[in-house]
Amino acid sequence: MAKTMIEPFRIKSVEPIRMTSRDERVRLLDEAKLNVFKLRAEDVLIDWLTDSGTGAMSSRQWGAIMEGDESYAGARSFYRLEAVIRKITGMPHFIPTHQGRAAEKVLFTALCKKGNLVPNNCHFDTTRANLEYLGVEAADLVIPEGLQPGLVHPFKGDIDLGRVEALLKAEGGRIPFGMLTVTNNTGGGQPVSMANIRAYAKLLKQYGKPLILDICRFAENAMFIKMREPGYANTPVADIAAEMFSYADGATMSAKKDGMVNIGGFIVLRDDRWLDDIRNNLIMMEGFPTYGGLAGRDLEALAVGLEEGLDEDYLRYRLRTAEYLGEKLDAAGIGFVKPTGGHAVYLDARTVLPAMPVAHYPAWALCNALYLEGGIRGVEIGSVMFGKRLDDGSETYHKMELLRLAFPRRMYTQSHFDYAAEVIAEVKERAASIRGVKIVKQPKFLRHFTAEFAWVG
C-alpha cells in the first residue's frame, strides 16, 4: 500500500494565486500597518486566516445551486434541506439562519434572560458575545488537560463534569440549559468524546436542564470519535453523529464550517416547546421561517454540503492534513497545540521566538514573519487579541502566544502544506532577526481587527 494519502478529489475549476515577491510583501505589510487583517486577499499566497465560509464547493453543490427555489414562502429548497437535516440530526424542527451567530442570537433571545448562566466547554467568541449582550454569564468549563498546549490527550474538548455538577448544585436556578461545542474551536479544535457528551447530557437531565450543542464541526468531531474512542472504529461516521445528536435537545450550527458552504447556519430542536418564540424572533431578525436569511440556492448547496461533509474519505484526509503539518513542525522543533485539531494548527510562538519579550507581541511578530517570508496569512491568538490597554496606559497580556493556521476545506493541496512547513522552519532559523511590534493605534474593543503597529528594535 502506498503511504501517501491523496486529496480525495480532483480539480475542475481553479483560482490562480497571484505570486508576490518578498520586497513587494514588505511594502504591502507596511501599507497594512503591520496588520494582516488589513491586507487585500489577492496579496496573500496561502490564506489560512479562517476555515469559516472559505472552502471550495463541489461540482454537485454548484449543480444544486441552479435548482434553488427562490419562493418567499414554502420553497422546495427548504423542504429538501429539512429532510437532509432531519436525517442527519434526528431532530424534527429546522430553522434556517444566515450564519451561526444569527442562530445563537435567535435561540438565546428566546431562551435566556438577564442573570442567567450557561456552562460550555469553551464558548466561541460570538456565542459568548451573544450571551453577554443579554446579561447572561458564559462559563467555560473545559477539562484542565484542554488548557495545556503541549499535552497530548485524545479528547481535550471534554467538559469538566465535576465543575458542571458543582455549578448545577450551587447556581442551578440561573441555568436555562447547558451547551457543548463540538469540536472545541476556542480550545484548539479539539474533539469531545461520546462518553463525555452522554454523561454531560445525563447530568443536565438530572437537574431538568436541556442540552444545546454548538455543532459547527460535528462531522470532524464524529470522525475523531471513530478514530480515537474505543468501540467506534467500525461505526459509520453518520451513525456516530446521530448518536451525538441523540443526547441533545437542540443545536446551533454555522454551516460555513462542516456544512461545506460559503454562507449559512441553522437551529435544530427536538420538541416544539420554544418553537413559537424562536420563529417570531426569526421573522424579526432574519426572515420568513422557510428561508431565514438565505437564498433558495444557499439552502440547496447546504443540503448537498452536509452530506459531503460526512464522507469518511474526505474526513480522514481532512484530519490527516493538520496532523501532517504537525509532523513537519515537530521535526523542525516548533511547538504547537497537541494533538493537532480538526480544522487548524495552533503554533506556539514562544517556541519560535523564545527571546522576544511578550511586550513585543511574539505571536503577532510570527504572524507578520510568515507573511513576509512566504505570503502566508494566519491569525494571532495572543496578547493583541486577548490583552488590553488599561486607562493608566499599562497593558495586560494573554497566558499563551499562539498563531492559528486554519484550513479552508478542499482548497489547498499537499504541496501548499509542504511549502508552509518550509516557510515556518525558515522563520525559526532566522528567529534572531525577526522583529517585534508595538501598537500605535487601537480601538477599545476587538482591537486585533483594526489596530495599527510599528516595528520595535
Ligand SMILES: *Cc1c(COP(=O)(O)O)cnc(C)c1O
Ligand atoms: C464560527 C463559529 C460560530 C459562529 O458562526 P458564524 O457563522 O461565524 O456566525 C459559533 N460557534 C463556533 C464554534 C464557531 O466555530
